[in-house]
Amino acid sequence: MSLDGPHSLTPDERDAVEELLFRMADDEYVAAERYIEWQIFAPTLESDLALSNIAQDEFGHARLWYDLLQDMGYSEQECIWERDPATWTHSTLVEQPFEEGDWADAILRSYLYDTAENLRMEALVDSSYPPIADRVAKVLAEERYHREHAQSWLERLTGGEHHEKVQAAVDRLFPYALTLFAAGPNEDAIVELGLRTENLDDLREEWLEIVVPFLESLDLTVPEPDEVALPEETGRDASHTDAWFDLYEDFTHTYNELELEEPIRLRGEG
C-alpha cells in the first residue's frame, strides 16, 4: 500500500504522518542545537570541525522533515519558532545539557542516538509515504560518518585513565536513550499504515543488540535494559525536562526580538 502526497490523506493518516515527522525532525533539531555548544569548545581544532559538521548534518536532516511538514501546510514558524515547547516530541536524550568539558557525553550521546537513527532510517526505506522514503537515502549516507566518528572516539576514550568519564556518561544517558523507542499516541497507526515498516519494540531490540555488545567490548557496564526505569519525561508524549524549556527560550530569544516578517531561506537551486 502506498499513500499519495500530503493532500490526499485522511485525518487519521495525517495525524500518523505528522507524529512520525515531528518525532524525527525534533530529534534532529534538538540534537544539533546541543552539538553546536561544542563549536570552538571541542578538544582540538580537527575535532571541532568534525563535530560542527555533524551538527550541520543533523540540522539539515531536521530541515528535510520540517520541509515535509511544511508541504502539509505548516510554516517554519509553526514548526519551530512559534511552536509551544510543551508540544515538541523529541526524545529527552537529545535535550540533556552538557557538563562543561564532558566530551564523553557528546560522543556517547552521538553513538547511542546515531545508531538508533540509522535503524529508524532503514525502517523508512520502504515507507508507504513516498516523500519520506525519497529522502531516506540522503540521510543514511550522512549518518554513516556519524556512527564511524562516534565509535572511533569511544574506542579511544575508553580503557585508559579517563575510562570512568565514559562509564559515567553511560550511566547517565542510557535511560534517556531508551526514550528514543517510547511510543507516541499514533504509534499503532504509524506501523499499520506502513509509514514505518518496523515497530518501536523491534527497533529497540535491534538497537540493544548492537549497542550493548559494543559498549561491553570496551569494558563498559551497561545497565540491564529491562530493569531500567524510563525517565519520567520521555519527550515522546511531549513531556520534557527543565533543560529543554531553558534551551527553547534561549534559541528563540533573537527570533522574538527581531520580529522579522519570515524566517529567511537559503537554499540551493537544485
Add this chain to the structure above:
Amino acid sequence: MDLDTVKERAGPRQFSPKDDMPQEYREAATRMIQFHANSEVMGGYLEKPFIRQAPSLDRKLAFSAKVQDEIGHAQLLYRAAESLGVKTRDEMLDELAEGKGKFLNCFHYPMKTWYEVPMIGFFVDGAAMRRQATLKSTSWEPYAHAMDKVCFEEGFHVKHGEDMLRELMTSSKANQERTQEAFEEWWPRVIQFFGPVNSQSTHHGFAAEVGLKTKSNDELRQAFLNTYIPKAERYGLEIPDTPEIIYHEDEGRYEVVEEDLDWDQFWTIAKNDYDGSYEQIGSRADRQEAVEWVREQMDSYETAHSGTAPQAAD
C-alpha cells in the same frame, strides 16, 4: 640564508620550510601568522553564541558553517606558523589561553545582540578579507597556501555577513535603529582594525622588507573605506561623525582623523589588558582547560598505538 639575501629574494611565495631562514624572519613570520591564527579562534569565539540565536533554520546552518570555517582557518594558519619551527600549535594555543597570545582588536569586545553580528560578519570580515587577499603574495609559502583556501571560503562569509545586514536594514524601523546604534559602536573599532598610521607600527618595516606583508596598513584602510563606506550608506547606515573622515577628491583618498580614535584603548587591547580581553581570553581558556583530559587521552592513545611513523620536523 642571511638577512640580506632574504630581503633581496623577498617576493610572493619565495620561502618554504626547506629554506634555511634566519631567526629574525622565522620569528617575525611566526608572530604575524600566530596573530592571524589566534584571531580566527577568537573571532569564532565571539560569534559562536549567535549560532544559537540565528532567527531561521537556514541562517543557523549558515552561521554554524561560518564558525566552523573560522576554526578551519585557524587549523591552516597554526600549521603554517608551526612550519617555521619556532613554536608548536600547542604552545601557541597555550599562549592564547594564558593571555600572552595577541589577536585582532575587534575580537576583544564581547557581542551582546544580534544587531552587532553583521558588524563582525560584514565589516570586520570584509576588512579581514581585504587584507587576506593581499597575503596570497606573502613570502612564506605555507602562509600563502593557507590564504588560497581561506580566501576561497571567505566570499561566503562576507556575503553572508552582508545578507544579515541587508535583512536587518530592510526590516522594522526599530531594527534599523538598533543596527545603526551597533554600527556607531563598532565603526571606530573597525577603522582601528588596520592599526595606527604606518609610522607608529613597530613591525611593519621589517615584515614588508622580507615580503611577509605586501601592503601597508594605510593602503589597506584606503581600499576598505573606498568599498565599505558606500556599502554602509547603501543600506541606510549613517557614517558616524567621529572619527572624522575627510575625502580628498583630488587624490581619491580618505583621511581618518586619527586623534578622534581612542588609541589608549587600542594599545590597552594590544596588551590584552582591556576588560573585554580578560573576559574573552579567560572564558575561552576555561573551556580549553575543561577538555585537556581529552587531549591527554589522545596523546596517550597515540603513544600506546603508534601505528605510523612520527612526522618529520618541518
Add this chain to the structure above:
Amino acid sequence: MIWEVFRQEKPGGYHRHVGNVHAPDREMAKLFAQIQHGRRMQTHSIWVAPQDEISEVDDEDTSFGGTTDKAYRWAMTYNRVDASGIQEVVESEAEQRAAAKKREAAKKEEADS
C-alpha cells in the same frame, strides 16, 4: 617497497601526486623519483613518501561534502546582495562557482552511469 612521488613545478606552488617508484629506501626513492618523474616536466622539488604510510578514503567509503542541501556554505546562495563592488569577494565567489560546477558535473556523471 613502493614510494609515492609528489612533484612541485615552481617555487610557491603545490606538490601534486604524479606517480610512484620501487626503491629499497628513502635515499634510493629520491634518486629514482627525480629521473622517473622529473626528467622532462618542469620540476622545482619532489617529495617521496612510503606508500604504506599513505591512507585513503574515497567516495565509496563516504560522501564528501555530504548528501543533503548545503547551499548555505556557498557564496552563490546569497544572491539577495550584490557583491560586485568587492573585488576579493567576486574572485572568491568565482572560485566557488567553478568548484560547485565541477562537483555537480561529477555527481551527474555518476548518476547517469
